Amino acid sequence: MRERLEGLRRELEERGLGACLVLRHQRYFSGTSAGAAVLVRTEGESLLFCSRMELGRARRESPLPPVPYDPMRGEELWEVVGREVRGERRLAYDEASPSLLGKLRREGIRPLKLRGFFEELCESKTEREIGWMRKAAEMALRGMRCASELMEVGRSEREIAAEVEYEMRRAGSEGTPFTTIVASGENSLLPHATSTGKRLRRGELVVVDLGATHRGYCSDLTRTFALHPSPKQERLLRAVREAQLSALERVRAGRRAGEVEEAAEERLRREGYGRYLLHGVGHGVGLEVHEPPSLGPxxxxxxxxxxxxxxEPGAYVPGVGGARWEDMVVVRREGGVLLSGGL
Ligand SMILES: [Mn+2]
Structure with a gap:
């Protein structure tokens, strides 16, 4: 936490700014999800703003001194922020709503978006963060192993989702970064399907998309199972897995994300699935399950x-089913390294 705050402080000094209000990335600097914003100053202490309700957790989880505001009495975040930054003419920020920016302006403060800095800082993980993410990926793999054992005709999607989430919690996961998807048959055609009471039937594809969290860091993993698959379904599954390998081969630090996407897309097009693509090939992951970079076309x-x-290349073919295969990869100078392989 200290290093992170120090890095931002240096950046502010270099740009001749006195303070930065961190909203979207507050957790990265405070170590807690209890806060609403962090104020980093070049002179004086950095502060954590939180609603009064979250004060106890903020104290326990963050080394930063908390400054509470009381929404129950109609007090808003910008009011306490305004009090602390009085005297600053310019205030750097990462991301803020137009209404918050408007209120700060009315206080005579000129907000200034720090471009590029937060993306760069949060995207490149330290080895410690990567270790935590590997742990989150291992929990997800445990969940997936549990799902694979339950792939039987007659079980419901929701039942499998419940067992999988239970298994990941037992493995130490703090929660699920998104609602676990178990989508079979027609439902597998929807990339963001919700798990229903529908029971698995013979001849269906079943997409399972799940994640765990460890120290706030998310994992994201997808497998597609087949219950007595047809040759068409087998072909689709193979194409999606091969598309992932083609993408993986292109991963390298310094590359444009679009090039990696292109490799997967090209592969799927060559196999005749060009009309059945509904999303890009991936995204960054960290404290949030979807963060930059985008691996879209x-x-x-x-x-x-x-x-x-x-x-996570996928193709969704009506009459055959949807298939998606997703793993987490660390971008190294020499290439991509799987964090979640082995299943
Ligand atoms: Mn994903």
Whole structure:
């Protein structure tokens, strides 16, 4: 935490700014999700703003002194922030709503977006963060192993989702970064399906997309299972897995994310699935399950060294089913390294 705050302080000094209000990335600097914002100053102590309700947790989880505001009495975040930054003419920030910015302006403060800095800082993980993410990935793999054991005709999607989440919690996961998806048959055609009471039937594809969290860091993993698959389904599954390998081969620090996406997409097109693609090939992952870079078509985002990304090509073919295969990968100078292989 100290190093992170120190890094931002240096950046502010270099840009001749006195203070930065961190909203979207507050957890990265405070170590807790109890806060609403962090104020980092070049002179004087950095502060953690939190609602009065979260004060206890903020004290316990963050080394930063908390400054509470009381929404129950109608007090708003910008009011306490305004009090602390009085005297600053310019205030750097990471991301803020137009209404918050408007209120700060009315206080005579000129907000200034710090571009590029937070992306770079949060995308490249330290070895410690990568270790935590590997742990989160291992918990997800345990959940997936549990799912694979339950792949039987007659079980419901929701039942499998419940067992999987229970298994990950037992493995130490703090929670699920998103609602576990178990999507079979027709439902597998929806990339963001919700698990229903529908029971698995013979001849269906079943997409399982799940994640765990460890020290706030997320994992994200998808497998597609087949219950007595047809040759068409087998072909689809193979194509999706091969597309992931093609993408993985292109991963390298310094590359454009779009190039990696292109490799997967090209592969799926060559196999005849070009009409059945519904999403890009992946995204960055960290404290949030979806963070930059985007691995969508034509993405100009850079793959930074030590970033953690997902590779999740999928194709959704009516009458056959949907298939997606997702793993987490660390971007190294020499290439991509799987964090979640082995299943
Ligand atoms: Mn994902």
């Amino acid at each position: 034509g993405s100009r985002d850079l793959l930074r060294e030590n970033a953690v990304i997902t590779l």
